[in-house]
Amino acid sequence: MNVEFLLPEAHQNDDDDVEMPDVSDKFVTPGETISVNAQYMRSHGTFSDEKDGIIKSSLAGKVEIVNKLISVRTVHSRYNAEIGDLIVGRITEVAQKRWKVDINSRQDAVLLLSAINLPGGVMRRKTEEDELQMREYFSDGDILAAEVSGTFQDGAASIQTRNHKYGKLKNGSFVSVPPSLVQRCKTHFHVLSCGVDVVLGLNGYIWVCKHTPPLQDVDLEAIYSNENEPISDTTRESIARVCNCITSLARKFMIINDSSITLAYEASFETQNVD
Amino acid sequence: MPVLISPAEREYIINGVDHNIRADGRGRLDYRQIVIETGLIPQASGSARCRLGEGTDVLVGVNVEVGQVDMEGDDEVIRERKSKRGRVICNVECSPIASQQFAGRGAEDFNNELTQTLDRVLNGPQGGLNLEKLCIIPGAECWVVNIDALILDYAGNLLDMVFITTRAALHNTKVPKTIITKTEDGLEFDFSDDMEDAERIEGWENVPIAVTLSKIGSRHIVDATPLEELTVDARLLVAVNKNGKICGVQKGGSGSIEPSLLNEMIQTGGTIGQHVIQKLDEQLEREEKETSKKIVRNESVGKLGFFAAI
Known part of the structure; x- marks a missing residue:
């Protein structure tokens, strides 16, 4: 049982002396x-x-x-999709041959049925049966990692998951930060030393989960499963700690990439722990 | 705010609750950090603003004004009792900027629900406030205590915060002293101009707070985050006063609670509520001491209000 009351703090203006160059x-x-x-x-x-x-x-x-x-x-704006960006999104709607995905943008992105990997071979033709089974692959509320493949006339993004790196996310928890804080990097899938994977979506949605080694032979049935793997208490604690580090970084308006998360994670052990 | 949750997230949360490690590292019965400030609205008789963790932001303003006593009711006895009492009027409103789900007419039902819960707890005999003391002239005039809560940001656990902030705002509330004089036409009253004479509403320390216990899986937690609220089977609101006495219980959510678990939940609610009140009162006292110290030293009592960093 733990509850703590605090007084509010004033803003600290420690960068008053920073000059504006040009x-x-x-x-x-x-x-x-x-x-x-x-x-x-x-x-x-x-x-x-x-x-x-x-x-x-x-x-x-x-x-x-x-x-x-x-x-x-x-600094605080909705996400503007750019082609090639890695994003993390949440399915909001299942429509005709497509899913609508919330990506923290002005409009929901569109994930076409033809833009996902289907079980039974990459080159398989999409049939009517697939259309009926769409909820088996992605259903309302599911979280996924995807890449922006293009934008429509009205500004909505079109996304795809045609790579085994992308797809449904599980075994962890979801954090949301302002999109401008996530730095564009070579890779957005990071494995931290504490045994935690981080997917840094450029749209400010971040997925923190248990480390799973990359699949050798891609089992497509497993990709769309909703079952979590067993997660140990230490991993659970690490995931929670990483999530809290990311929210703290966002609160102090610091850039978010793998090294800043690692540094924050290491520094977090110096502060007192409740239990 | 998400209104959707994936099956994997749901399972992760349920297992986390079972293992006593929640998504943000808290235990089942831990609260997030609460930042509280009182007296930030100079125009109000009393005010408080409470922020919970990174989100939920509740502002409560208490305004006392002179009004007519409530004389309605069919029963003579009830009317008689009412005529000697002050009144408490509660209003809770969710600002549409707090969350997408409050936009448009979405918040209407929710506002009513919150208002009613607060009203029921504060207006009953368990409400704590000494309403008889708020009566100025029996059968005619009394103090009307308007409690207005505004939800400015939403990150779960609204009701607990509304109650905590209300208690803090009532601690901050001062009612001007009235002087009653007898004239030929009956009783008349006047206010004392001296602000030193203003007093707290009697019985503010007995005002209950609420602890919402959320049943997730086969266990229960306090201070649920929005994602946890989506996973909840059933909720139990337990109103507790500073003596640990249960002042009200309300069940919400679509799920069911076993009788044995219900007992356990009410009991934990009682102990936690008492603990929260104790901590809250300590903090309020500390803040009051700081303020009075500043007044003695003739410094300005700067309230941060909306300029606060955290």
């Missing part, structure tokens, strides 16, 4: 002038008056300049 690293708030120079072109997150051509920000975030194009990237 325009491209500037942090702006809505309505703030970014540039008075007429040669720049305005892009996402900016607006300008017709008369004077001054570019102002319509969002709170960092100014990004590519050649002559000015845009503002926000």
